[in-house]
Amino acid sequence: MKFRKFLNDPKKFGITYGIVLLLCTTLVLLDTFVIPKALTAAGTTSSSTSSSSDSDSDSSSDTTTASSSTSGSPKVTITTKRINDTTVYIADIQLTDISQLKTAFAQGTYGRNIKETTSETAADNNAIFAINGDYYGFRNSGYVIRNGKLYRDVSSGNTDLAIMSDGTFKFFDESETRAQEILNYGALQVFSFGPVLVEDGEVSVGENAEVSQSMGSNPRTAIGVISPLHYIMVVSDGRTSESAGLTLYQLAQVMQEEGCTEAYNLDGGGSSTMYYDGKVVNNPTSGHGISEREVSDIVCICN
């Protein structure tokens, strides 16, 4: 009888339901953005093989801000360019072994909402160079294969980038290929973001292409290959008065001009960060001015 009275009372029912609804909304927001959850890996580890090095050369008329190389260690050359009212940081990376190209999880843990800045994760892993990854931990789907281990095999329908054990790049459609198959082909790293920027040396995005519902110019992060063990990693500034940011098409053009035969777009916006020799190279925007956003994973170069 009391319950029936309660159901018929607009004030009591309205206030109670309003509180319940607000609590549910808060819980969903906390679960999506805040509560860290360590997850278990979905599958197996591949048996990786290393390939021999190559020695492509690169020259640029723009500012070379940093360069390093010792015998047997990776050679990293960072060049800063102004393209479309945007500062673009281009890292030319030559490895002697594919094992020098690694990925790392924030706090060393695979999971959702487990975050750390790119520079912190890079420092934790003694990386000499790093860029942000695909922010896998912000989504529940999309393949995750890192350092030859399968962590997530839930398809998102994306076209993935696989860095193979011979140093080449291959693209896989998640709706056509299972994660375990990609691992069996010899993938060491798989990123689920995109889109593919350059394929077989040709720009593969249209002038109006965008990530999801995103529009206009943004800070960007991309990774490309010139030849096995010779890579280009690009981060552009954006969302600042000094730098407008790049469109995906402009980013693809940069990758193509740098000589990439294959290139792939990684997580951009506030996540875009380049780290080198203990310092952040670019001007990341986290929503609170120029500061690093915490992300769930990085791509790094280690000795």
Add this chain to the structure above:
Amino acid sequence: MTLSAFVIKAIKTNYGRQTRAFLIASAVALVFSIIYNQNSHGVYSSFMTLLCLWPLAGAAYSFVWGKISGFQNKFSNNLVCAGFATLTMGSMLRGIVEIAGTTSGYIIYFFIVGMVMIIGGIVSSMLSAAQKFSC
């Protein structure tokens, strides 16, 4: 009777007050979505852009339902209003996660619960009206 007089008459009733509350909620949702979209760095979500449509639908329901005599039922009305509120919150959450570029498996339940409440409320109101007419 002119359309404006018709609207004023409806607003003067209890359902009219409810219509007015939904219209205010719709305006608040519109302002919220505009501000959110302006600060989303060019990322848009149709769920956020069209957020004000759920309370506007609630206003339309209140306006029409209030005019149909015999269908007014407090319990059913509470259920329908709560349904529109749930759909509005679900739409806002979907907009927020879409703009952030992530997903949540729980948001679908807001839409399911909201729709069930609205349909349940309307059906219950009709059943109650049918009972009244048969007596």
